[in-house]
Amino acid sequence: MPKRRVVLTGLGTVNPLGHSVKEFWTALLACRSGIRRIARFDASPFTSQIGGECRNWEGVPADLLDARENKRMDRFAQFAVASAIEAVRDSGLDLQAEDRDRVGVIVGTGIGGLETLETQHKRMLADGPSRTSPFTVPKLMSNAASGNISIVWQLRGPNFTVATACASAANSIGEALKVIQRGEADVMITGGSEAALTPIGLASFCALKALSRRNDEGAGVVVLEAMERARKRGARVYAELVGYGASGDGYHISAPEPGGHGACLAIRHALADAGTAPENVEYVNAHGTSTVLGDLSEAVAMKKAFGDHARRGLMVSSTKSATGHMLGATGGVEAIVSALAIHEGVLPATLNLDEPDEGCDLDFIPHTPREKRIEFALSNSFGFGGHNACLLLKRFEG
Numbered sequence: 183m184p185k186r187r188v189v190l191t192g193l194g195t196v197n198p199l200g201h202s203v204k205e206f207w208t209a210l211l212a213c214r215s216g217i218r219r220i221a222r223f224d225a226s227p228f229t230s231q232i233g234g235e236c237r238n239w240e241g242v243p244a245d246l247l248d249a250r251e252n253k254r255m256d257r258f259a260q261f262a263v264a265s266a267i268e269a270v271r272d273s274g275l276d277l278q279a280e281d282r283d284r285v286g287v288i289v290g291t292g293i294g295g296l297e298t299l300e301t302q303h304k305r306m307l308a309d310g311p312s313r314t315s316p317f318t319v320p321k322l323m324s325n326a327a328s329g330n331i332s333i334v335w336q337l338r339g340p341n342f343t344v345a346t347a348c349a350s351a352a353n354s355i356g357e358a359l360k361v362i363q364r365g366e367a368d369v370m371i372t373g374g375s376e377a378a379l380t381p382i383g384l385a386s387f388c389a390l391k392a393l394s395r396r397n398d399e400g401a402g403v404v405v406l407e408a409m410e411r412a413r414k415r416g417a418r419v420y421a422e423l424v425g426y427g428a429s430g431d432g433y434h435i436s437a438p439e440p441g442g443h444g445a446c447l448a449i450r451h452a453l454a455d456a457g458t459a460p461e462n463v464e465y466v467n468a469h470g471t472s473t474v475l476g477d478l479s480e481a482v483a484m485k486k487a488f489g490d491h492a493r494r495g496l497m498v499s500s501t502k503s504a505t506g507h508m509l510g511a512t513g514g515v516e517a518i519v520s521a522l523a524i525h526e527g528v529l530p531a532t533l534n535l536d537e538p539d540e541g542c543d544l545d546f547i548p549h550t551p552r553e554k555r556i557e558f559a560l561s562n563s564f565g566f567g568g569h570n571a572c573l574l575l576k577r578f579e580g
Contacts, residue, residue, distance in 0.1 A: 185363045189412050189419045189578055192273025192405030193518045194265035194373075198234035198505050202268060206515075207522055209504075210530050211551050216505050223381055230393035233379050234506025236261070236400060247334075254317050255330055256295030261401035261511070262327035262375035263334060269371065270335075273405040274417055277335040286339030286367040287328045288358045289403065290350030290374040292510030292565065295322030297380050327375045327401075339367040345510070347565030348469070349428075350374045351402060352513030352573055356426030358406050368411055373403035373514030390436065392473065400505065402514025404521070413580065420521040421559070421575040424458070427451025431568030438476050438564060442483030445562070448570035449487035452560065456574045461491040463574070464556040465529055467516045468546075469564045470500025471507050474539060480562065481542045492544060497554070499547040503533035513563035513571065520559040520575050527555045 193203045198216025200206035209216070216234050225231040241252035242264045252260060266289075270277060277285060298321040306314045320326060325343040332341050340361050344353045351374025358372035379399045387393050412419060429451065431444035438445070453460055469480055485492045501519050502508075508515055523529050528551050535548040561573045 186365065187409035187422060188359050188362045188406050189409045189422045190404050190521050191407045191412050191417045191419055192269035192275070193420065193521065194268030194272060194403045195401060195515055195518055196236055196239070196261045196264050197400030197402070197508060197515055198236055201236070201239070203272070203518065210501060210519070211528060213531055213533055213549070213551070214504065215533060220379065222379065225384065228384050229388045230384065233384070234399060234508065235379055254321065256298045256321040256326060256377065258291060258295055258375045258377035259321070259326045259330050261377060261399070262289050262403060263330050265373065265375070265401040265403035266331045266371050267334065269403045269405045273407070275369065275405065277337070280369065282336055283338045284367050285335070285337045285369040286358070286361060287332045287337055287341045288344065288354045288370060288372045289327040289331060290344035290346070290354035290510050291324050291327060291376055292345065292347045292350050293376060293378045293383070294324035295326060296378050296383050298322040300380050300382050331371055346569035346571070347567055348507065348509050348512055349563045349565035349569040349571040350510035350513065352517065352561065352563035352571035353428060353569070355404065355406070355423070355513065355517055355573055356428060356571055359423050359426050362406060362408050368408045370406045371403060372406055373401065373517070374511040375401035376509040376511040378509055400508040400511045400515055402511055402516070402518050404514065404517055419578040420525045422578045423573065424576045425452040425456030425574030427455060427572045429570045431570065433568055436566045438479040439568070440475070440479055442479045442486060444568060445480060445483035445564055445570050446486040448572045449483065449560065449562070452572040452574040456576070458558065460488045461495065463488070463558045463560050464495065464497060464554070465523055465559045466496060466498045467520045467559065467561045468498050468500045469562045470502055470532070472500070472502065476564070478539060478541045480564070481544060484544065497529055497545050497547055497552065499530055499532045501530050503535070513561065516561045516563065517573055520561040520573070524556055524559050524575055524577050528553055
């Protein structure tokens with residue numbers, strides 16, 4: 183039996199460049215940076231004092247969710263719910279009229295409710311165990327985003343959370359694709375969310391020497407839908423999701439495998455899943471974290487996976503240069519970027535790329551976006567623990 187075709191019909195995001203897809207995409211193409219001095223807490227004692235902060239966030243807007251429900255969610259879950267509501271509205275779906283047994287949610291996170299954990303730990307130490315909030319566990323648990331999204335619309339389809347560090351959102355979207363292809367659901371709300379820009383989060387990444395000293399918030403959620411039902415209802419389609427590949431490095435808990443073997447496997451699996459040749463892919467939204475080891479390993483992986491095409495016909499950019507690294511949310515936001523690159527015919531730039539490292543010698547679209555009609559876009563996401571996930575999107579031709 184042929185696999186069911188799956189399309190993206192709704193997009194939603196909260197991230198350092200905007201609290202909606204329109205704000206985000208406009209800022210991204212204008213080459214604005216969302217990296218600024220941290221304002222939510224005093225960052226002066228830290229070696230890195232800048233980050234991709236979602237400014238002016240006061241919870242899910244009151245017309246979407248009441249104050250009591252906002253209070254019962256960690257910041258990361260609020261980002262996810264707001265993004266999901268935008269994505270569903272964008273899709274044109276009336277979920278109250280759908281068979282909600284056939285609508286599911288998979289939203290990943292790398293860390294979950296870190297702010298809640300940190301806040302409640304301080305409260306317990308200062309005021310005693312009895313003062314700890316009864317909502318601590320429901321707020322900090324990693325599955326709070328998926329759970330709260332399902333509650334908004336009383337969705338009863340497959341519902342779970344993926345936690346594969348910075349690959350969480352991409353793995354979530356890939357698994358949601360497979361759920362629809364297997365016929366277990368017709369619609370999936372999927373992506374990732376993170377709100378790790380807290381004192382302990384910043385201190386931990388500073389200790390790893392993983393941050394710039396010259397850094398992680400957001401959510402990206404998409405609506406995936408079985409193609410035949412989307413076409414039947416006349417939905418606007420941003421792109422078709424045609425391939426998903428996942429692999430492990432089996433190498434180191436935080437460093438990528440230098441030869442890029444695991445990442446290359448994930449790319450090849452995505453291509454094989456789609457049944458397409460490497461030379462058909464024109465654009466890659468790279469994981470591109472601007473670390474010496476990570477960027478070189480990813481470049482090596484792309485050269486292995488794409489062969490001569492990597493240098494001759496592949497265009498690559500890292501939009502983390504504008505947003506910062508959103509950890510478990512990054513694959514969701516970058517899937518949105520890849521879908522819009524196909525739909526709008528514009529490839530975002532890599533900001534601040536003045537002196538590429540040796541070996542990072544592909545076409546990285548420096549400084550300025552590029553207008554280009556493309557058929558295929560690949561989105562790479564790689565996480566601590568050696569988790570690799572790649573999503574392949576294609577222009578939808580009906």
